Structure formats: structure tokens, C-alpha cells
Amino acid sequence: MGSLGSRVLRRKAGLPRGEAAAAGKAGKRKRSGAEGTGDSDSDGEAEREERLLHLRGRRKKLKSTSKYIYQTLFLNGENSDIKICALGEEWNLHKIYLCQSGYFSSMFSGSWKESSMNVIELEIPDQNIDVEALQVAFGSLYRDDVLINPSRVVALLAAACMLQLDGLIQQCGETMKETITAQTVCAYYNSAGTYGLDSVKKKCLEWLLNNLMTHQSVGLFKELSINLMKQLISSSNLFVLQVEMDVYTALKKWMFLQLVPSWNGSFKQVLTEADAWFAERRREFGGDVAFLESAQGNAFLPVFAHLRLQYIISDLASARIVERDALLPSEWLSSVYKQQWFAMLRAEQDNDTGPQEINKEELEGNSMRCGRKLAKDGDYCWRWTGFNFGLDLLVTYTNRYIIFKRNTLNQPCSGSVSLQPRRSIAFRLRLASFDCSGKMICSRTTGYQILTLEKDQEQIVMNLDSRLLTFPLYICCNFLYTSPEKRADSEAQLDHLEA
Secondary structure, eight states, X not given: OOOHHHXXXXXXXXXXXXXXXXXXXXXXXXXXXXXXXXXXXXXXXXXXXXXXXXXXXXXXXXXXXXXXXXXXXXXXXXXXXXXXXXXXXXXXXXXXXXXXXXXHHHHHHSSOGXXXXXXXXXXXXXXXXXXXXXXXXXXXXXXXXXXXXXXXXXHHHHHHXXXXXXXXXXXXXXXXXXXXXXXXXXXXHHHHHHHTOHHHHHHHHHHHHHHTTTSOOHHHHHHOOHHHHHHHHHOTTOOOSBOHHHHHHHXXXXXXXXXXXXXXXXXXXXXXXXHHHHHHHHHHHTTSSOGGGSTTTGGGHHHHTTSOGGGTTTSHHHHHHHHHHXXXXXXXXXXXXXXXXXXXXXXXXXXXXXXXXXXXXXXXXXXEEEEEEEOSSSOEEEOOOSOOTTOEEEEEEETTEEEEEEESSSSOOSSOOOOXXXXXXXEEEEEEEEOTTSOEEEEEEOOSEEEEEETTOEEEEEEOOGGGOOSSEEEEEEEXXXXXXXXXXXXHHHHHHHO
């Protein structure tokens, strides 16, 4: 058996110097306790140190074992019992590891002919899958952790889905959600739809709703499909800066880049180029047909149909641009002119003082969308342009408060103002900060509310916590100035008269 001292020396011989010294000290304390010269605390400390040394050794061994398996079995292919061939490459692998894949598990456990074959040729129908993606996917079966390069995540996701590697699919999804940018969002959205990652698809849609108006680029606008753009423009959650006319302008740029994908100039030049290109189309049509009614423009009709035109034609300069462009069918404009005229008459002559209760469907589908960027902390006061039925609403940011004021007599106003004792608006205010990639850092919302204001009355609508304020700060609002119920009644009467 040997003496206790020789056993300790043998243990120490297999340890690094520092750990051997610790082990020797532990051994000495243990013997002192046995001879009655030490105390119980020393015994406990010695045992804890020995357990710690043992645990360190086990961790090192597990880590090295994982590396050994990956290097020896996967990279070197030692003791391989099956060869996988795909895309002109070969992998010498092991069935016991491949069975972690649902694809191979079914293949080997059933009555398929491949279950008894030593060489398997894989058909790769998905063009997103390449050799590098297969290399990482196969390698993931031999190691605990996989480092995913965002530039390769779509190809790897495709391979993981084909091989039914649920853990790797989940890891790809998390990588995608953490690396959404203007350069990746469309590819991620399309891939998430193809491979069934609903959470990634939802995250991409949220990113676009928050950043479409602030992260515009030639590349992004070329990638945005008609169906995806339709979802964005129809949403009440679109972060609009400054007003609805800016949404129309963005759509005009986007449609031009969809129709002329070979154009590769600076994004600052897009509007000028788009106006010139559409002017040429007008000359070709002779002014008789709106562009969206032409063969070239017809596919874009469903997107432009979700513009909230009532908030564009309420501003004279914007209405003139829309008329000049002749992109929209004349029937659309005639209808909205009539709608706004009757809304104005109701406000002036029928005592429509605004919404009296929350109608979420009406607010989400027909509210005015507008926003403002606050570059740094300070005092700000502004109004959004357009005729709002005599309600001149001033918005103030000061001392971490956001305040709405119904301006009637106190400050100059370029348009007419209502002198009704009280006016109500339905609104929702959202506030958010984003990092340089467009990822939301913080956000707050009032939710949908009804606010009734007397003449020149102001009301605090949000009190901000300075600890959460990160600039630039983006403020986005939805407003409804007229009563939805009364508007619905008037439109029903109008339909009856027209019938």
C-alpha cells in the first residue's frame, strides 16, 4: 500500500507546481489533525481545497475531452463508420453522433435503404445551403458550443432546418434577433418566413416599423418587397417622421428603386431622379392615366392604398405635389377631398367637438401619424403642419415633460382656429430611443386616450424619468380630431344620396 507520505507525493507529482503545493499543505494540515495538534476548522478547509482541486481537474478534463472529440472524430474522421457526400465534398462521420439529427435519426432507424449503407449521397434542394454551412452544422454534433457569424446565419439556418437540428435552429434565431440592421433585416425576414421562425419574423417587422423612416437607403428600398411594404404602411405603429406626406415621399422613392433596380446613385439623389423618371412617364401617358393605373404601376396600388391621404391633402403644398405627380388615381383624391370637406362642415356647423370615446379600430386605421426627433436635451415647442379642423395643437418638451396645448388666442397661428369652448382629441403618444443599429433601447407610451381641452388650456401628457432618457429621442403621435361616429353617419348618408 505504501506510506501516507508516498501517496501524497504521487498525487502531487501529477499536479502543476502551485496546485501540488496547495495539496501538500492540505496533507500536512490533515496529519496534524490526526495527531491532535490541529483543529476541526483546519480539517474542513483542507477537505474543501481537495474537492476544489478535484473539481478543477474534472473541468479541465471535460473541456479537453470536448476539443479532443471535435478534433479527432470530426476534423480527422478517425473511426468513422459512415461517409456523407454533398455538394462535391465528403465528411467521414459517425452514426452515433449523426443520430442527434432528426433527419439522420429517421434515416438510420427506419427501413430506408440508407440505414445499411456506409456511403450516403445527400441531395441539397435548398440553394441557401453551401459547403461551409454543412461543415458547421455537422461539426455542431461533435461540440457543445457553436460560434455563429451573422453573415453566415441564413445559410446555417437552412442547413440546420434540413438536418432537423433544433438546438442549432434556435441558436440561429437568437443570433438573427440580436443582429438586425438595415443591411440584414430583409434577408432575415424572408428567411424567417421560409424556415418558420415566427419570433424572428415579428422582430424584423418591429425593427422596420421603428426604423423605416430614419434608416432609409438605396439597398434597403430595393430589398423591401411589395407585400412587406404594404404591412408597414398600413400599420398604426409605423414611426412617422415628420408627417404623412413624408410617408408618400418615401413610397415614391421606393417605387422608383423597385422599377429601376439598376440605379445605384446616392440616396440623397433618389427623389430628384424619381421625380424626373415619373415625369417622363406622365409625358408618355399624355396626362390621361395615373401612374398606379398603368401596367407598370398597377402592382403598387395595394401599398399606396394604405396612405392616409386625408392628412396629406390638408396641407396646400403637399396637395399640390400629389396633384403634380399624378401617381394616384383621381378617384382616390376626389373621394378624400369630399370626405375632408364634410368633416370640416361638421366641425364648423354641426358642433362636432371631436371623439368622445376610444374607438381603437378607428384610431389604428384612420388616425393622423406624425413624429419628431429631439437631437439633444433642451426646450422644444412645435406644431405639425396641416389643417386640423380649427384645433391648433402645440407640443412642448421641457424639463422632462411633454405638454399638449390647445392654442386659441395666446400665440399667432397661420390658419383659422376654433372658438368652441371645448375640443376633444383622441391620441396616443410613443417615445423611444434607439442605438446606432436601430435596436430599441427604451420606450414609453401613453396608450390611446381622450383629451378634452378648453381654449388655451395645456395638459401634461407624459412625465419622463431622467434615468431612462437617451438622446436622440423620437416622439411619435397618433391623432384623431373628428368624431368617428359622426363621420360614419355622414358617410352613410352620403352613400344613400349617391345611390
